Amino acid sequence: HGTSTINDRGHLQIGGCDTTDLVAQFGTPLYVMDEALIRQRCREYMDAFRASGLKFQVAYASKAFCVMAMCRIVEEEGMSLDVVSDGELYTALQAGFPAERIHFHGNNKTPHEIAMAVDARIGCFVVDNLVELHMLNAVAGEKRQKVNILFRVTPGVEAHTHEYISTGQTDSKFGLDLDNGSAYQAIREALELPNIQLLGLHSHIGSQIFEVEGFKLAVDKVVNFAAKVRDELNVVFSVVNLGGGFGIRYVEGDAPLPVASYVQAITESVIGNFKKHNYPTPEIWVEPGRSIVGDAGTTLYTVGTYKDIPGVRKYVAVDGGMTDNPRPALYNSVYEAMLANRADEPEQEVVSIAGKACESGDMLIWDLKLPEVRTGDVLAVSCTGAYNYAMASNYNRIRRPAVVFVKDGEADVVVQRESYENIISNDVVPNRMKQVSR
Numbered sequence: 107h108g109t110s111t112i113n114d115r116g117h118l119q120i121g122g123c124d125t126t127d128l129v130a131q132f133g134t135p136l137y138v139m140d141e142a143l144i145r146q147r148c149r150e151y152m153d154a155f156r157a158s159g160l161k162f163q164v165a166y167a168s169k170a171f172c173v174m175a176m177c178r179i180v181e182e183e184g185m186s187l188d189v190v191s192d193g194e195l196y197t198a199l200q201a202g203f204p205a206e207r208i209h210f211h212g213n214n215k216t217p218h219e220i221a222m223a224v225d226a227r228i229g230c231f232v233v234d235n236l237v238e239l240h241m242l243n244a245v246a247g248e249k250r251q252k253v254n255i256l257f258r259v260t261p262g263v264e265a266h267t268h269e270y271i272s273t274g275q276t277d278s279k280f281g282l283d284l285d286n287g288s289a290y291q292a293i294r295e296a297l298e299l300p301n302i303q304l305l306g307l308h309s310h311i312g313s314q315i316f317e318v319e320g321f322k323l324a325v326d327k328v329v330n331f332a333a334k335v336r337d338e339l340n341v342v343f344s345v346v347n348l349g350g351g352f353g354i355r356y357v358e359g360d361a362p363l364p365v366a367s368y369v370q371a372i373t374e375s376v377i378g379n380f381k382k383h384n385y386p387t388p389e390i391w392v393e394p395g396r397s398i399v400g401d402a403g404t405t406l407y408t409v410g411t412y413k414d415i416p417g418v419r420k421y422v423a424v425d426g427g428m429t430d431n432p433r434p435a436l437y438n439s440v441y442e443a444m445l446a447n448r449a450d451e452p453e454q455e456v457v458s459i460a461g462k463a464c465e466s467g468d469m470l471i472w473d474l475k476l477p478e479v480r481t482g483d484v485l486a487v488s489c490t491g492a493y494n495y496a497m498a499s500n501y502n503r504i505r506r507p508a509v510v511f512v513k514d515g516e517a518d519v520v521v522q523r524e525s526y527e528n529i530i531s532n533d534v535v536p537n538r539m540k541q542v543s544r
């Protein structure tokens with residue numbers, strides 16, 4: 107997919123770069139991001155929304171992969187950016203991302219984060235609860251500003267891959283319940299606050315979703331609620347944000363829809379539902395993360411040791427693992443992989459890929475078919491662009507890998523490999539321990 111091919115040296119090539127050359131130049135583990143594919147996904151969203159004729163914003167959910175170069179791409183593609191912490195906000199601002207296109211999420215924004223975002227004059231806060239609402243009003247007042255908000259509501263729809271559940275679920279750490287009066291009450295309070303401009307509602311129903319039914323159900327609930335608010339409180343919303351969650355294909359058998367199909371289903375459902383209530387169609391915002399960057403990422407590892415336990419399995423260990431990709435250990439996520447340096451050879455054995463962290467749970471892939479694996483081979487794990495670098499850790503004091511963007515035969519480092527100095531840069535040895543005994 108994307109610009110990935112097998113070149114005439116029999117090597118995996120991405121963005122016109124031979125992956126074995128990338129390994130020679132940058133070392134392993136290495137995150138390789140196909141820049142053209144990231145931009146293609148951005149354009150798929152933007153084009154599909156333009157086709158709908160609605161006013162819209164596509165905000166990249168930066169939690170999936172937040173580095174300055176990525177913020178530049180999002181800016182260049184004309185999109186907005188969703189941040190959930192001071193760290194993501196700082197990254198975006200340092201990258202020169204226009205503040206008015208930044209949306210701030212999260213269920214526990216600290217007073218410091220709120221102040222930082224108000225000072226930066228970001229475009230919108232997605233307010234999660236009443237405590238936050240009043241804190242935001244106070245901070246905005248001190249700074250003599252009026253801030254735009256959406257309320258995050260829980261529509262009682264939970265979607266995950268194939269299933270969506272309409273639970274009427276009230277038990278969530280996120281958002282205000284639509285059915286039990288919490289969201290309604292929050293709106294009444296917001297209307298009284300001088301420094302708050304309520305634009306509309308936000309709903310996010312889950313992640314890695316393949317079907318459109320869950321989104322349609324959420325739209326239905328949100329629109330019914332908006333109509334009730336209009337009728338009873340005389341407020342007309344100008345924005346409805348339907349969150350992210352659009353699925354990608356990690357392995358054969360995953361069957362996401364094309365981006366355009368999700369967008370079309372959502373926009374049609376929005377238009378139809380608002381029309382039913384004779385309600386002027388608001389702007390539609392979405393927040394895709396995984397589906398912008400997920401399949402653009404490939405992680406390259408060097409194979410180190412291996413061992414065959416006769417009659418049981420063959421373990422093949424690579425020079426990374428849960429520290430650069432915690433998703434298999436955390437969620438039992440499954441990935442596909444190939445030998446990048448022998449991409450044209452037939453599969454000959456079934457092996458399981460182990461990481462190098464001191465933990466039995468650090469297994470990247472179970473039962474993977476590969477050519478006969480040898481020490482020094484390069485293993486390429488695909489679809490690692492989302493929630494991999496973003497969730498990487500220094501467990502075992504393993505240094506985080508570099509990230510390179512590849513495009514048209516050129517490779518640019520966008521995150522340097524961590525150094526030993528980085529590893530100890532925040533360590534402090536108290537003076538009384540500085541005397542080294544011998």
Ligand code: LLP
Nearest residue numbers: 167310313314350351352393394395396493
């Ligand atoms: N908007 C909100 C409010 C969200 O909570 C999320 C993801 C998104 C947008 C973007 O969702 P996406 O399009 O990426 O599915 N660490 C997990 C995923 C957590 C998603 C959290 N929220 C994983 O690795 O699968």
